[in-house]
Amino acid sequence: MVAPTRERYSARVEELESLKHELEGGKRPGDPGPLVGRVLEAAGDLLRRSAAVQADSALVVGVLGLLPEAGLTSWSDGVQLPELRSRLQRAASQAVEAALPDTPEDGERLTGWAMQDLHSRDRLESALVALEALAAKGRGDAKVLAERLRRAVEDVDAACRPSAPALSALNRHRRSEAALLDEGHRARAWWFAERSGIDDDALVRVLGGEEKGRLSAAEKRADGIVSKKRARRITWDELFRFDLGLATTAEAEVLRRQAADDAELKRVLAAMEEGERAIEELTKDDPPLRSAPVPQPVEPRSDAPEVITDRPEFKVLVFRTKAHVQVVVQPRRPDRFAAAAVFRSDEPDRGLPSRSGELGHEFDLGAPQAVAGLTARVVVKLTDGKTHAVEVKL
Amino acid sequence: MLTDDELFAEISRRKASGQDFRKQLGELVFRWRDAATTVIRRVQGAFMRGSPDDADEIFQDAVAKFMAKGLDQFRGVSEQVPGKAASPKTFFLRIVKHCAIDRYRRQREELDEGSTDEDGEELEQPRHEAVKAMAEARAREEQGEAHEEYWAAWERLKEEHPNEAAAWDLYHHQDLDDHTEVARILGITVVNSYKRVSRAQAWLKLYVLEARKLEGAPAHEDEET
Numbered sequence: 213m214v215a216p217t218r219e220r221y222s223a224r225v226e227e228l229e230s231l232k233h234e235l236e237g238g239k240r241p242g243d244p245g246p247l248v249g250r251v252l253e254a255a256g257d258l259l260r261r262s263a264a265v266q267a268d269s270a271l272v273v274g275v276l277g278l279l280p281e282a283g284l285t286s287w288s289d290g291v292q293l294p295e296l297r298s299r300l301q302r303a304a305s306q307a308v309e310a311a312l313p314d315t316p317e318d319g320e321r322l323t324g325w326a327m328q329d330l331h332s333r334d335r336l337e338s339a340l341v342a343l344e345a346l347a348a349k350g351r352g353d354a355k356v357l358a359e360r361l362r363r364a365v366e367d368v369d370a371a372c373r374p375s376a377p378a379l380s381a382l383n384r385h386r387r388s389e390a391a392l393l394d395e396g397h398r399a400r401a402w403w404f405a406e407r408s409g410i411d412d413d414a415l416v417r418v419l420g421g422e423e424k425g426r427l428s429a430a431e432k433r434a435d436g437i438v439s440k441k442r443a444r445r446i447t448w449d450e451l452f453r454f455d456l457g458l459a460t461t462a463e464a465e466v467l468r469r470q471a472a473d474d475a476e477l478k479r480v481l482a483a484m485e486e487g488e489r490a491i492e493e494l495t496k497d498d499p500p501l502r503s504a505p506v507p508q509p510v511e512p513r514s515d516a517p518e519v520i521t522d523r524p525e526f527k528v529l530v531f532r533t534k535a536h537v538q539v540v541v542q543p544r545r546p547d548r549f550a551a552a553a554v555f556r557s558d559e560p561d562r563g564l565p566s567r568s569g570e571l572g573h574e575f576d577l578g579a580p581q582a583v584a585g586l587t588a589r590v591v592v593k594l595t596d597g598k599t600h601a602v603e604v605k606l
Numbered sequence: 607m608l609t610d611d612e613l614f615a616e617i618s619r620r621k622a623s624g625q626d627f628r629k630q631l632g633e634l635v636f637r638w639r640d641a642a643t644t645v646i647r648r649v650q651g652a653f654m655r656g657s658p659d660d661a662d663e664i665f666q667d668a669v670a671k672f673m674a675k676g677l678d679q680f681r682g683v684s685e686q687v688p689g690k691a692a693s694p695k696t697f698f699l700r701i702v703k704h705c706a707i708d709r710y711r712r713q714r715e716e717l718d719e720g721s722t723d724e725d726g727e728e729l730e731q732p733r734h735e736a737v738k739a740m741a742e743a744r745a746r747e748e749q750g751e752a753h754e755e756y757w758a759a760w761e762r763l764k765e766e767h768p769n770e771a772a773a774w775d776l777y778h779h780q781d782l783d784d785h786t787e788v789a790r791i792l793g794i795t796v797v798n799s800y801k802r803v804s805r806a807q808a809w810l811k812l813y814v815l816e817a818r819k820l821e822g823a824p825a826h827e828d829e830e831t
Contacts (some may be wrong), residue, residue, distance in 0.1 A: 374819035420808035434814040462772040477793040483652035487703035490648040494641045
C-alpha cells in the first residue's frame with residue numbers, strides 16, 4: 213500500500229506547479245481562501261515528506277511567498293475545528309466497527325471512511341506546517357495566524373488523542389502513511405503514528421474478546437473493570453419510559469427479568485401501579501382535550517418509508533419509488549439537531565445537495581437502477597458536537 | 607381565565623418562539639398541586655415511607671423536571687401514544703409519581719447500605735487491624751472508582767451506540783450469556799448479537815482507557831505486563 217500512497221503525494225508537486233501558475237496569473241474572482249488552502253495543503257504535504265517525496269524546495273517556498281494576506285486570513289477563518297474534532301471522534305468509533313464488523317464488506321468500507329477522517333486532520337497539519345514555514349520566512353501575518361491556529365489545534369488533539377488505541381484497528385493503512393512522514397513530523401502525527409506498531413494491530417479485537425493478546429497494565433485494568441459482572445440499576449428515565457409505554461422490547465425485557473428476582477424493583481412497580489390508580493381517579497372527570505396543544509406530526513406519505521434509524525434526536529428514513537431513492541433526515545429534537553449530510557459510496561467525498569421538505573431534510577440519491585449495489589453514508593451532527601453516522605444499502 | 611389546555615398551548619407557543627414561559631408554567635402546575643399531593647401520598651403508602659413534609663420537595667423536583675425536559679418529552683409522548691398521555695396534566699402527574707418513587711427508592715437503598723457499614727471503631731482497633739482496615743478502605747475506594755468509571759463508560763455507550771448497549775445490557779447486566787436469547791429479544795441474528803456484544807465490550811474498555819488518559823493516569827499504566 214506504500215507505493216500508491218507515495219504516488220499520491222508525488223502528485224502534489226505537479227499540483228503545486230499548477231497552483232503557482234494560477235496565483236501568478238493575476239486576480240481570480242471571488243474568495244481567495246479556498247485556493248490558499250489548496251496551496252498550503254499541497255506545500256505542507258511535501259514539506260512533511262521531504263525524505264520520501266522528491267520536490268524542489270525552491271518551488272515550495274516560492275509558491276508560499278505568492279499567497280496573499282487576505283487569502284490567508286480567509287482560509288484561517290474557514291477552518292472548522294469543531295468539525296475536525298467530530299471527524300476524529302468518528303474515526304475512532306468507526307475504527308472499532310471496522311475491526312469488529314458485521315460483514316467483511318462493512319469492515320472495508322468503515323476502514324475507508326475512518327481513514328478519510330484521519331486524512332482531514334493530516335491535511336490541516338500540512339497546511340499549518342506550510343503556514344509556519346511562511347512565518348519563518350518573515351511573513352508577520354502568517355506568524356500570527358499560525359500561532360493562533362496551532363494553539364487551537366492542540367486543544368483538539370488533547371481531546372482526541374486519548375482515543376488513539378481505537379485507531380490501531382486501521383494500522384495497515386496508518387503505517388503506510390506514517391512511513392512516508394519525516395521523523396519529526398511523524399512524532400507529531402499521532403493520528404497515523406500512535407499505537408501503529410504491528411503488536412497493536414489486534415488490540416481492538418483483543419479488547420472485544422475476539423482474540424487473545426498482550427495488554428498493557430492500563431488495558432488490563434480496563435478489561436477487568438468491564439468484564440466484572442454487574443447488575444444494573446433501572447433508572448428514573450427507564451421506569452418513566454416503561455410507564456408511558458415507550459420502552460423498547462429490550463428495555464421491557466430487562467425490567468421484567470430484574471423484577472423477577474429483585475424485591476425492591478417489585479415494590480417500585482407496585483408503587484407505580486398505585487400511583488397510576490390515583491392519577492386515573494384524579495383525572496377521570498377532566499374534560500376531553502379540545503385543542504391539540506402540541507403540533508401534530510405531518511401525515512406520512514402513501515409510499516411507506518423504511519426506517520433506518522430512530523433516535524431520540526432524529527430519524528433517518530428511506531423512500532424508494534420507481535423513479536427515485538430518497539433519504540430523509542427528520543429532526544425530532546430541533547434543539548439538539550445541527551446538520552445532516554449524505555454521501556454516496558461511489559463519491560464518498562461529495563456531500564449530496566439537500567432541500568427542506570415536509571418531512572425533513574431530503575436527499576435525492578438517484579434512480580434505483582443507477583444506485584443499485586451502492587451504499588449511502590448519512591452523517592448527522594448534533595448541537596453538542598457529536599455526530600452519528602449510519603449506512604443505507606441502496 | 608384560560609383553561610388548562612389554553613394555558614399549556616400558550617406555554618408551548620412561548621417555548622417554541624424562545625420566550626420566557628416560567629410564569630405561565632408556574633400558574634399551570636399550581637392548579638395541579640392538590641392532585642400531585644394525592645399522588646405523592648398514594649406512593650408513600652405503597653412504600654410505607656415518607657411524611658407530609660416530603661410533598662413540597664417532590665413537587666418542586668417534578669416541576670423542575672417538567673420544565674427541563676418534560677415539555678419536549680410530552681411532545682414526543684403525545685405523538686407516539688396519543689391515547690395514553692395526551693393530557694399535559696396526566697403527564698405531569700406521572701412525573702410527580704416517578705419523582706416520589708425515586709425518592710423513596712433511594713431512601714431504601716441508602717438504608718440498606720447503612721445497615722452493613724461498620725464505622726466509628728477504628729480508634730480502638732489494635733494496630734494490625736487498623737492496617738487491615740486501611741487496606742480494606744483503599745480497596746473499597748478503588749472499587750468505587752472502578753464502579754464510577756464503568757458506569758460513565760456505559761452512559762457513553764448508550765448515547766453513542768444504543769444498539770450495542772442494548773445487546774450488552776442483556777448479555778452482561780442481565781447475565782443472559784446466551785446469544786441466541788439476546789438475538790431473539792432484539793430481533794437480530796445470532797451473529798449480529800455476537801458482534802454487537804464484542805463491539806460494546808471493546809468500546810467500553812476504550813472509553814475507560816480514554817477517560818483515564820484525559821484525567822492524567824500514571825505513566826506506568828501504559829507499560830505492558
